[in-house]
Amino acid sequence: MVYLIRRERFNSAHRLFNPIYSDEENYAIYGKCANPNWHGHNYELFVTVKGEVDPKTGLVINLKDLSKLIKSKIIDKVDHRNLNLEVDFLQNTIISNENIIIAIWKELEVELNKTSARLYKLKLVETENNFAEYYGE
Amino acid sequence: MVYLIRRERFNSAHRLFNPIYSDEENYAIYGKCANPNWHGHNYELFVTVKGEVDPKTGLVINLKDLSKLIKSKIIDKVDHRNLNLEVDFLQNTIISNENIIIAIWKELEVELNKTSARLYKLKLVETENNFAEYYGE
Amino acid sequence: MVYLIRRERFNSAHRLFNPIYSDEENYAIYGKCANPNWHGHNYELFVTVKGEVDPKTGLVINLKDLSKLIKSKIIDKVDHRNLNLEVDFLQNTIISNENIIIAIWKELEVELNKTSARLYKLKLVETENNFAEYYGE
Amino acid sequence: MVYLIRRERFNSAHRLFNPIYSDEENYAIYGKCANPNWHGHNYELFVTVKGEVDPKTGLVINLKDLSKLIKSKIIDKVDHRNLNLEVDFLQNTIISNENIIIAIWKELEVELNKTSARLYKLKLVETENNFAEYYGE
Amino acid sequence: MVYLIRRERFNSAHRLFNPIYSDEENYAIYGKCANPNWHGHNYELFVTVKGEVDPKTGLVINLKDLSKLIKSKIIDKVDHRNLNLEVDFLQNTIISNENIIIAIWKELEVELNKTSARLYKLKLVETENNFAEYYGE
Amino acid sequence: MVYLIRRERFNSAHRLFNPIYSDEENYAIYGKCANPNWHGHNYELFVTVKGEVDPKTGLVINLKDLSKLIKSKIIDKVDHRNLNLEVDFLQNTIISNENIIIAIWKELEVELNKTSARLYKLKLVETENNFAEYYGE
Numbered sequence: 001m002v003y004l005i006r007r008e009r010f011n012s013a014h015r016l017f018n019p020i021y022s023d024e025e026n027y028a029i030y031g032k033c034a035n036p037n038w039h040g041h042n043y044e045l046f047v048t049v050k051g052e053v054d055p056k057t058g059l060v061i062n063l064k065d066l067s068k069l070i071k072s073k074i075i076d077k078v079d080h081r082n083l084n085l086e087v088d089f090l091q092n093t094i095i096s097n098e099n100i101i102i103a104i105w106k107e108l109e110v111e112l113n114k115t116s117a118r119l120y121k122l123k124l125v126e127t128e129n130n131f132a133e134y135y136g137e
Numbered sequence: 138m139v140y141l142i143r144r145e146r147f148n149s150a151h152r153l154f155n156p157i158y159s160d161e162e163n164y165a166i167y168g169k170c171a172n173p174n175w176h177g178h179n180y181e182l183f184v185t186v187k188g189e190v191d192p193k194t195g196l197v198i199n200l201k202d203l204s205k206l207i208k209s210k211i212i213d214k215v216d217h218r219n220l221n222l223e224v225d226f227l228q229n230t231i232i233s234n235e236n237i238i239i240a241i242w243k244e245l246e247v248e249l250n251k252t253s254a255r256l257y258k259l260k261l262v263e264t265e266n267n268f269a270e271y272y273g274e
Numbered sequence: 275m276v277y278l279i280r281r282e283r284f285n286s287a288h289r290l291f292n293p294i295y296s297d298e299e300n301y302a303i304y305g306k307c308a309n310p311n312w313h314g315h316n317y318e319l320f321v322t323v324k325g326e327v328d329p330k331t332g333l334v335i336n337l338k339d340l341s342k343l344i345k346s347k348i349i350d351k352v353d354h355r356n357l358n359l360e361v362d363f364l365q366n367t368i369i370s371n372e373n374i375i376i377a378i379w380k381e382l383e384v385e386l387n388k389t390s391a392r393l394y395k396l397k398l399v400e401t402e403n404n405f406a407e408y409y410g411e
Numbered sequence: 412m413v414y415l416i417r418r419e420r421f422n423s424a425h426r427l428f429n430p431i432y433s434d435e436e437n438y439a440i441y442g443k444c445a446n447p448n449w450h451g452h453n454y455e456l457f458v459t460v461k462g463e464v465d466p467k468t469g470l471v472i473n474l475k476d477l478s479k480l481i482k483s484k485i486i487d488k489v490d491h492r493n494l495n496l497e498v499d500f501l502q503n504t505i506i507s508n509e510n511i512i513i514a515i516w517k518e519l520e521v522e523l524n525k526t527s528a529r530l531y532k533l534k535l536v537e538t539e540n541n542f543a544e545y546y547g548e
Numbered sequence: 549m550v551y552l553i554r555r556e557r558f559n560s561a562h563r564l565f566n567p568i569y570s571d572e573e574n575y576a577i578y579g580k581c582a583n584p585n586w587h588g589h590n591y592e593l594f595v596t597v598k599g600e601v602d603p604k605t606g607l608v609i610n611l612k613d614l615s616k617l618i619k620s621k622i623i624d625k626v627d628h629r630n631l632n633l634e635v636d637f638l639q640n641t642i643i644s645n646e647n648i649i650i651a652i653w654k655e656l657e658v659e660l661n662k663t664s665a666r667l668y669k670l671k672l673v674e675t676e677n678n679f680a681e682y683y684g685e
Numbered sequence: 686m687v688y689l690i691r692r693e694r695f696n697s698a699h700r701l702f703n704p705i706y707s708d709e710e711n712y713a714i715y716g717k718c719a720n721p722n723w724h725g726h727n728y729e730l731f732v733t734v735k736g737e738v739d740p741k742t743g744l745v746i747n748l749k750d751l752s753k754l755i756k757s758k759i760i761d762k763v764d765h766r767n768l769n770l771e772v773d774f775l776q777n778t779i780i781s782n783e784n785i786i787i788a789i790w791k792e793l794e795v796e797l798n799k800t801s802a803r804l805y806k807l808k809l810v811e812t813e814n815n816f817a818e819y820y821g822e
Contacts, residue, residue: 002509005542011264013150013175018330029331031338037219038150040177042264048544053513056429057440058505063541064442082174094332098276102327127148127179130337131279133322139783142816155604166605168612185818190787193703194714195779200815201716231606235550239601267611268553270596285812287698287723292467303468305475311767312698314725316812356722368469372413376464401696401727404474405416407459422675424561424586448630449561451588453675493585538559538590566741577742579749642743646687650738678748679690681733 003050003120006066010079013040014095017084038082044125045074047108049117061117069115073107097124097132105136140187140257143203147216150177151232154221175219181262182211184245186254198254206252210244234261234269242273277324277394280340284353287314288369291358312356318399319348321382323391335391343389347381371398371406379410414461414531417477421490424451425506428495449493455536456485458519460528472528480526484518508535508543516547551598551668554614558627561588562643565632586630592673593622595656597665609665617663621655645672645680653684688735688805691751695764698725699780702769723767729810730759732793734802746802754800758792782809782817790821 015038016030026034033039047070051060077087083095089107093099101124112119124132152175153167163171170176184207188197214224220232226244230236238261249256261269289312290304300308307313321344325334351361357369363381367373375398386393398406426449427441437445444450458481462471488498494506500518504510512535523530535543563586564578574582581587595618599608625635631643637655641647649672660667672680700723701715711719718724732755736745762772768780774792778784786809797804809817 001546001548002512003544003546004508005544007540007542009264011176011178013177016332018332020330029336032217035217035219037222038175038177039148039217039219040150040175041148042179046542053507053509056431058427058429058507058510060509062440067540080169080172080176082172082176085174096327096332097278098327098334099332101276127146129281129341131281131320133277133279135275135277137275138820138822139786140818140820141782142818144814144816153606155606157604166610183816190781190783193705195701195703195781195784197783199714204814233601233606234552235601235608236606238550266555266615268555270551270553272549272551274549283812285724285726287725290469292469294467303473306765309765309767311770312723312725313696313765313767314698314723315696316727354717354720354724356720356724359722370464370469371415372464372471373469375413401694403418403478405418405457407414407416409412409414411412420675422587422589424588443628446628446630448633449586449588450559450628450630451561451586452559453590491580491583491587493583493587496585538557564743566743568741577747644738644743645689646738646745647743649687677692677752679692679731681688681690683686683688685686 001050002053002060003048004060004063004066004117005046005048006063006070008045008047008067008070008075010043010045010075011040012043012078012081012083013038014083015039016094016096018094038084041126043078045070045104046121046123046125047119048121048123049112050120051117054116061115065115066117069111070108073111074104097126097130100124101132101134105134109136138187139190139197140185141197141200141203141254142183142185143200143207145182145184145204145207145212147180147182147212148177149180149215149218149220150175151220152176153231153233155231175221178263180215182207182241183258183260183262184256185258185260186249187257188254191253198252202252203254206248207245210248211241234263234267237261238269238271242271246273275324276327276334277322278334278337278340278391279320279322280337280344282319282321282341282344282349284317284319284349285314286317286352286355286357287312288357289313290368290370292368312358315400317352319344319378320395320397320399321393322395322397323386324394325391328390335389339389340391343385344382347385348378371400371404374398375406375408379408383410412461413464413471414459415471415474415477415528416457416459417474417481419456419458419478419481419486421454421456421486421492422451423454423489423492423494424449425494426450427505427507429505449495452537454489456481456515457532457534457536458530459532459534460523461531462528465527472526476526477528480522481519484522485515508537508541511535512543512545516545520547549598550601550608551596552608552611552614552665553594553596554611554618556593556595556615556618556623558591558593558623559588560591560626560629560631561586562631563587564642564644566642586632589674591626593618593652594669594671594673595667596669596671597660598668599665602664609663613663614665617659618656621659622652645674645678648672649680649682653682657684686735687738687745688733689745689748689751689802690731690733691748691755693730693732693752693755693760695728695730695760696725697728697763697766697768698723699768700724701779701781703779723769726811728763730755730789731806731808731810732804733806733808734797735805736802739801746800750800751802754796755793758796759789782811782815785809786817786819790819794821
């Protein structure tokens with residue numbers, strides 16, 4: 001059982017905001033991250049899959065195929081986008097790292113179940129100081 | 138003459154857009170960077186100052202003072218902001234790296250002229266692949 | 275269950291030294307790290323907490339609160355300090371990465387138990403080549 | 412139980428290639444990584460060991476000793492080498508990240524069993540986007 | 549006059565070798581870098597161009613166009629290649645960082661002269677410790 | 686004329702302190718960097734040399750020779766040392782980045798004048814946010 005990790009990146013706008021709260025309440029909870037005019041990040045997504053090594057290829061999964069899958073299912077939908085307004089799988093969600101990573105897991109798990117590998121872990125880098133990790137449970 | 142460099146960071150939303158062009162023309166020029174719903178970045182700003190070493194302190198300028206100056210004049214105005222909408226020194230400007238770095242130079246040069254150091258160079262990191270540098274000329 | 279990671283930094287002096295041994299024995303065990311005039315590092319501390327996502331906020335814990343907690347309980351006590359001489363929670367300890375990380379765990383675990391998150395993992399970066407990790411067990 | 416990690420680096424040539432396949436088939440599977448004239452990488456190897464902290468030294472294992480062990484058993488054999496042609500412990504193997512990391516595990520596990528620490532995890536960085544991890548099972 | 553920098557990467561095999569010398573002499577000069585079975589690197593190329601900011605676009609040059617130019621003229625020819633054997637613009641050259649960077653300059657300068665920007669500087673990262681820079685003179 | 690850069694690292698203790706001032710004055714000038722019990726850093730030193738490429742070797746200078754020279758003249762004297770107390774070429778100096786980099790320049794320039802290359806620039810990284818650069822003038 002070997003674990004492979006592929007890094008992909010996306011640059012997006014977002015804000016932390018819960019519509020059930022007033023603007024003042026949102027600022028009290030989220031601080032400047034609640035700015036209604038948005039801010040943004042260079043996100044890095046590390047996708048860890050696990051699987052047996054195929055003795056004919058020496059591979060668990062071809063990392064180029066994994067990259068294409070992540071790009072078509074996730075990156076193309078979030079890169080240079082507004083995460084609050086434009087992403088189908090993030091609708092009706094508070095756009096926190098926690099909720100982004102759970103939503104990406106759901107999108108990727110379905111697709112990876114069709115391959116030789118299984119999704120094991122996601123890591124989302126928002127800044128050099130802030131990270132989220134998720135194992136699907 | 139020693140050069141000192143201080144790194145500061147800001148996370149902002151922006152878009153590349155010139156209002157004299159139609160949306161189609163903006164997309165033709167800027168691609169996905171023209172997205173009207175914005176995108177964003179973790180910007181890094183490297184400020185290089187130069188000066189003589191004060192023999193009494195061993196310093197050209199105290200880096201904590203330099204950091205405070207950059208924060209109060211630049212970072213506080215751009216961090217967790219929309220660069221197109223909310224920054225006084227970026228009004229009526231296409232929000233490209235080129236124009237951001239020139240505008241920051243103008244703000245910082247005035248302030249640094251009041252100190253023992255002189256502004257020498259700015260470096261703006263937009264992504265791990267894209268950078269701008271400016272020497273004020 | 276989502277894991278959040280916050281990075282904080284501190285710059286400290288220390289030496290590896292056990293007072294039960296002679297200077298020669300300390301050098302034999304620790305090499306140049308035993309230098310009685312100290313050396314130092316830019317330490318990076320990665321604090322991983324885990325918890326359920328609060329549906330009202332989308333957060334496990336507010337990372338700014340987590341940062342404040344780490345700063346007040348750890349960073350303020352170790353940054354620009356001598357780890358052998360000046361840190362209350364490192365008294366009577368050999369100042370190895372192993373012992374530093376265990377001591378930081380004890381300090382943080384108590385505080386985090388008062389929050390919505392639980393301490394899961396610590397990572398201490400001493401140099402780009404040397405790291406310690408601890409899970410509290 | 413504390414985990415210590417040591418990073419070591421090696422710069423090597425390799426190709427992805429299975430001799431049971433034709434050149435066309437190898438290109439179909441591995442793309443440009445099958446280039447018969449080789450390509451190469453700056454590999455980074457992160458070796459995680461775990462163990463109890465020796466109360467007399469404060470150490471699980473001396474990281475300089477761990478570094479020497481990794482260098483003599485692995486790095487000296489792979490650095491500035493052709494991984495397909497010149498490495499005894501990689502003979503008759505498809506030189507994928509998966510197989511490299513499994514082979515390094517076998518070499519290191521034997522040696523680490525003679526020390527106070529146990530091998531826990533390997534991480535192999537091939538590029539800034541591609542990584543493999545292995546826990547020996 | 550603003551300077552823009554674009555980073556591109558390539559993974560290649562090479563050796564340091566001058567055919568006018570014997571194998572022993574090559575080893576004496578280049579050490580393990582002379583290994584006839586090759587070794588390799590993850591190279592990073594930083595291309596700095598300079599130019600006036602076009603007031604209509606806010607750009608010196610579109611970084612995506614710059615990236616495409618570097619990829620088509622350089623990266624496609626060197627990535628996953630053997631720099632000694634397979635690169636047209638590196639024929640009859642000792643494959644040192646010095647000669648690689650001069651040869652890349654010649655290729656890029658011609659192409660950039662057709663654009664709104666001028667080539668100003670190249671930086672070639674061979675390892676985290678070894679770099680070359682060239683200004684074309 | 687090609688520029689080559691070699692990175693070397695050292696881990697040292699120091700304090701900012703001018704003995705002509707009282708402790709209170711030193712704290713007023715340098716803040717926590719004046720701590721009499723020292724603090725420390727992982728310093729990175731980037732040494733840039735320039736020279737003509739020798740057509741017989743393709744090299745300006747052998748980077749391994751440059752590394753050895755930097756290690757024997759600088760790193761061996763500062764690594765795991767107290768910069769205020771133990772370094773011959775830093776005696777009677779306020780141990781600021783400015784003064785460290787000027788003192789290293791003097792040491793290296795003499796030695797490099799005996800080689801085929803000339804010292805062009807030094808860069809000293811104290812933290813990820815603070816840097817000094819020096820060109821010898």
